[in-house]
Amino acid sequence: MNYLHKMKGGGQSPPKVGWAEVFWSWIGSFSGLAAVALIHYNILDEMGLMLIIGSFGASAVLIYGAIRSPLAQPRNLLGGHILSAIVGVTAFQWLGGQPWLAAAVAVSISIAMMHLTMTLHPPGGATALIAVIGGESVHQLGYLYVVIPTALGAIVMLIVALIINNIPKSRKYPEFWF
Amino acid sequence: MQAPRTEELSPLDISENDVIEAMKHITGYIDITPGDFKEIYQAAYTLAIKRLVNTLKAVHIMSSPLFVLEQDMTLVQAVALLSAKKISGAPVAEGEGKLVGVVSEKDFLKEMGFGATPSFMQIANHCLSHKGCMIGKLHNKTIGDIMTRPPITGTPEMSIGTISTLFSQRRINRLPIVEADGRPVGIVTRTDLAHSLTVLAERSKP
Numbered sequence: 395m396n397y398l399h400k401m402k403g404g405g406q407s408p409p410k411v412g413w414a415e416v417f418w419s420w421i422g423s424f425s426g427l428a429a430v431a432l433i434h435y436n437i438l439d440e441m442g443l444m445l446i447i448g449s450f451g452a453s454a455v456l457i458y459g460a461i462r463s464p465l466a467q468p469r470n471l472l473g474g475h476i477l478s479a480i481v482g483v484t485a486f487q488w489l490g491g492q493p494w495l496a497a498a499v500a501v502s503i504s505i506a507m508m509h510l511t512m513t514l515h516p517p518g519g520a521t522a523l524i525a526v527i528g529g530e531s532v533h534q535l536g537y538l539y540v541v542i543p544t545a546l547g548a549i550v551m552l553i554v555a556l557i558i559n560n561i562p563k564s565r566k567y568p569e570f571w572f
Numbered sequence: 573m574q575a576p577r578t579e580e581l582s583p584l585d586i587s588e589n590d591v592i593e594a595m596k597h598i599t600g601y602i603d604i605t606p607g608d609f610k611e612i613y614q615a616a617y618t619l620a621i622k623r624l625v626n627t628l629k630a631v632h633i634m635s636s637p638l639f640v641l642e643q644d645m646t647l648v649q650a651v652a653l654l655s656a657k658k659i660s661g662a663p664v665a666e667g668e669g670k671l672v673g674v675v676s677e678k679d680f681l682k683e684m685g686f687g688a689t690p691s692f693m694q695i696a697n698h699c700l701s702h703k704g705c706m707i708g709k710l711h712n713k714t715i716g717d718i719m720t721r722p723p724i725t726g727t728p729e730m731s732i733g734t735i736s737t738l739f740s741q742r743r744i745n746r747l748p749i750v751e752a753d754g755r756p757v758g759i760v761t762r763t764d765l766a767h768s769l770t771v772l773a774e775r776s777k778p
Contacts, residue, residue: 405607406588409596460601564599 418562422458426554427451430547438542444531445543449475449520450551456516457555461567465515469572470508472548474515478504479544482525483537490533496526586610624772630735630749631728633768636758638748640665643672643716647683650675650715663748663756664719670754673719676745683710683718725750728757732768735760 427450434445453475456466464470478500485500504522508514524532525539532539559567591606591613639657641650641664654662661676681690686698726735726747735747739762749758 405605406592408602408605409592411601412599415599415601460603462600463603465603 414562414564418558418565419459422555422558423454425558426454426458426551429554430550433550434543443535443542445547445550447521447524447528447543447547449517449524450547452517452520453515453548453551457551457567458559461555461559461565462569464569467568467570468552469570470513470515471552472545473511473513474508474518475521475544475548476540477507477511477513478515478518478522479525479540480537481507482522483539485522486526486533487536490526493526497523500526586613621772625733626731628732628768628772629728630726630730630732630747630758630760633732633764633771634728634749634758634760635764638663638756638759640669640671640756641675641715642667643714643719645715647680647710647713647715647718651680651710661746663723663746663759664715665756669756671723671725671748671750671756672716673721674723674744674746674748675715675719679718679720680710683713723748725756726760727752732765736765739765 427446430446430450438445453471456463457471460466481504482500485496485503489496489499500522501519504518505514508518521544535542555567559565588606588610591609595602595606595609639659639662641653641662643664643666645653654660661674661679663671664673664675666672678689681687681695686695724738724742724744724747726738726749728749728751730749738747739745746759746761748756749760750756
């Protein structure tokens with residue numbers, strides 16, 4: 395296929411979902427973020443820790459809004475976030491002097507690692523990036539960033555997904571675990 | 573007549589709109605484009621057909637028990653038997669039951685001097701303009717004299733893909749199926765093969 399011709403697209407979008415799907419996506423994401431944010435603001439914040447990071451907003455789209463997607467399954471949610479957090483912290487600690495390089499390496503290596511381990515989860519890229527650009531509060535966590543907020547937050551989001559997504563007859567989560 | 577070949581069984585050509593309509597029946601957001609789904613469907617369909625064509629074997633579709641003519645039978649007797657059975661040919665066996673050839677309408681027509689594939693009009697023309705219609709040539713001969721030999725045979729494990737290739741390449745209409753020891757166990761005709769495609773179509777329904 396001609397190089398420029400490829401840019402024309404030509405495919406079609408999948409159909410719009412029904413109202414029930416919108417409703418349950420809303421309930422799920424509201425509950426998931428509420429749980430994470432409550433723990434963050436009422437418990438961990440006072441201890442100088444955090445549970446909420448920007449990439450969880452993106453995870454919510456997948457695990458509450460596109461629950462059939464392979465990208466939204468537990469293997470991908472947990473594996474993608476945890477691996478990317480490790481890569482992100484490592485990139486900052488080794489290359490932090492060159493923030494532009496640390497940012498690019500963190501995200502690109504995360505994507506490669508997620509592909510190789512079959513844990514591709516788009517918000518993982520954000521988790522890796524946040525480890526570099528998240529500021530002093532993130533940097534001082536060191537590798538603790540992998541466990542809290544990343545792993546713990548993802549687990550809380552997953553528990554809410556298991557509870558909420560399986561309530562309606564039309565939904566089932568997960569498609570597979572690992 | 574061309575026998576269907578494996579590669580000619582192209583997948584049902586679904587459109588992207590068919591995919592979109594089908595996706596609407598499934599609740600939840602499906603994160604694949606209809607175009608990609610169509611591509612996967614076509615590749616999977618081709619694999620499934622190949623698998624079915626290779627798993628359906630002679631033993632599944634053959635007609636048995638097998639009707640066999642004796643090679644020392646006269647043509648007059650054989651014609652009476654074949655017409656009573658409403659079939660146009662049969663394998664031929666010698667005394668101990670071993671297959672030695674196959675006889676069909678073609679062999680009779682050849683023996684009458686018409687060539688292997690005359691049309692009805694050619695025969696009618698010949699019979700109307702000559703006396704005796706050449707059918708007399710068939711007296712005093714035995715099946716062994718006119719049969720095609722050696723017989724082309726298949727095994728019970730032969731796939732229908734292989735059989736249909738054999739039909740079209742060797743220009744035959746019936747394939748006696750024999751066990752390893754040469755014992756005939758059945759026959760696959762073009763009709764059996766056509767019927768097997770219906771079985772395939774039934775099986776490939778979701």
